Amino acid sequence: MKKAIIFIVSIGILASCAKEKKIEERYLYETDKVVDIETGDEYIMEEENEITVVHSDGTKEVIPIEEAPFYGSTFSDDYLRYLEEKMQQRKERILEAKKNQIKEARRSRYASISNEELLKQFQQAHKDGLDMSRQMDMIAELIDRGVVSSEEAPDLLEISPELIDFDIELEKPIEN
Structure with a gap:
């Protein structure tokens, strides 16, 4: 009887240890x-x-x-x-870094131009029908400088507010 109990307990322990x-x-x-x-x-x-x-x-x-x-x-x-x-966090960090890179490139592109001169250049470019991405680039810099507000931008560009994208990257640098 003792051997039977030990045998049964041993099988139970072995089975529990062998479980996946x-x-x-x-x-x-x-x-x-x-x-x-x-x-x-x-x-x-x-x-x-x-x-x-x-x-x-x-x-x-x-x-x-x-x-x-x-x-x-x-x-x-x-x-x-x-x-x-x-x-998602990585995408957001990359997007934020890209936006900062675009802003820095834009800031350096227009660094030597005064606020008034940049506004005049924008108005002339808009009148001449310059590429819309370049016009948005100029407006974005004017907004960053506080010369115009983001609410004024659609009116100045004469486009719908939904179409505005200030985080665009220009293909070629603008020559002053």
């Missing part, structure tokens, strides 16, 4: 990757619907996100949500 770990226990979420703690594989999402798997031996393979072993779990949802937030 839950996804949340097997995969560890690190800043920009998911690590399989059993195999050492790393799952990195670099493209929107693909995951790059870096195996413990250093080899890499790209798999669809649906084939990731943790796909469809709450763990996967949390990871994807985190990556989307991170990607």
